[in-house]
Amino acid sequence: MTDVPFIEVENLYFSRGDHEIFRGVNMTIPRGKVTAIMGPSGTGKTTLLKLIGGQLTPESGRILIDGQDVHKLSRKALFTLRKRMGMLFQSGALFSDLDVFENVAFPLRVHTDLPDTMVRDLVLLKLQAVGLRGARHLTPAELSGGMARRVALARAVALDPELILYDEPFVGQDPISMGVLVQLIKRLNQALQLTSVVVSHDIKETLSIADYLYLIADGQVVAHGTPQTLDANQDPRVSQFIHGEPDGPVPFHYPAEAFYQDVLGEAPAKQIGS
Numbered sequence: 222m223t224d225v226p227f228i229e230v231e232n233l234y235f236s237r238g239d240h241e242i243f244r245g246v247n248m249t250i251p252r253g254k255v256t257a258i259m260g261p262s263g264t265g266k267t268t269l270l271k272l273i274g275g276q277l278t279p280e281s282g283r284i285l286i287d288g289q290d291v292h293k294l295s296r297k298a299l300f301t302l303r304k305r306m307g308m309l310f311q312s313g314a315l316f317s318d319l320d321v322f323e324n325v326a327f328p329l330r331v332h333t334d335l336p337d338t339m340v341r342d343l344v345l346l347k348l349q350a351v352g353l354r355g356a357r358h359l360t361p362a363e364l365s366g367g368m369a370r371r372v373a374l375a376r377a378v379a380l381d382p383e384l385i386l387y388d389e390p391f392v393g394q395d396p397i398s399m400g401v402l403v404q405l406i407k408r409l410n411q412a413l414q415l416t417s418v419v420v421s422h423d424i425k426e427t428l429s430i431a432d433y434l435y436l437i438a439d440g441q442v443v444a445h446g447t448p449q450t451l452d453a454n455q456d457p458r459v460s461q462f463i464h465g466e467p468d469g470p471v472p473f474h475y476p477a478e479a480f481y482q483d484v485l486g487e488a489p490a491k492q493i494g495s
């Protein structure tokens with residue numbers, strides 16, 4: 222393991238139409254650690270993961286993964302790099318017509334020529350790691366939400382990635398499943414010597430496993446540091462977020478024209494509030 226960061230985001234700019242999502246984001250994501258990216262809804266956390274994964278291209282700036290500029294790679298080189306990344310996205314549903322075993326085996330069958338006996342051993346190892354070896358014959362319809370998330374996690378690490386990107390891994394989980402997932406992410410990170418990037422709204426859970434945190438808002442990094450340093454940060458934007466306060470400098474409303482204009486079509490003689 223070296224001290225060179227696994228991911229470097231340099232002066233990143235990205236827009237969707239007129240909406241400027243990132244304006245000059247810089248980040249370094251250390252190897253072998255869990256780094257959390259947090260921020261208000263709609264700030265672009267999922268977008269950032271897609272930029273890191275090479276699914277989206279920045280307007281300017283660059284993203285280096287293990288020294289390689291993701292957006293300068295040939296298709297083939299990007300494909301090879303992607304095999305080193307596991308992704309657990311909210312939308313990453315299991316294949317409903319395959320059982321648990323075949324869901325985890327899928328990336329191995331697609332990306333390797335390993336013989337069946339080795340695929341079997343690897344799948345059972347990954348299922349053991351998430352505590353579901355005994356559930357291998359179940360279909361996705363027979364799993365609870367928490368079990369399904371764990372199978373998706375086993376599938377995400379099937380190819381032994383070096384990096385794993387988690388998008389909202391705790392969403393929709395009951396407190397027990399959430400606790401299991403939190404521990405699992407930390408344990409897998411250590412056991413497999415992964416670099417993990419976690420995007421999440423669940424502040425308490427995320428703070429409990431993150432080695433380092435970035436807080437983004439308004440297109441920029443507003444703070445970064447260890448959970449302890451962010452907890453002690455006096456910046457009202459940081460404090461509002463970290464302590465989950467509804468009121469503060471981060472607005473509740475997405476930018477919009479004045480309410481009365483929207484509702485009445487035109488500006489009335491008497492303003493009835495915005």
Ligand SMILES: Nc1ncnc2c1ncn2[C@@H]1O[C@H](COP(=O)(O)OP(=O)(O)OP(=O)(O)O)[C@@H](O)[C@H]1O
Nearest residue numbers: 237240242260261262263264265266267268269422
């Ligand atoms: N495919 C798309 N086309 C146009 N705009 C999009 C698209 N996907 C996302 N956006 C916009 O980009 C912005 C950032 O979205 P993104 O999903 O990355 O935010 P987020 O921080 O992950 O939000 P949340 O925490 O609510 O999941 C939002 O304003 C969203 O409306």
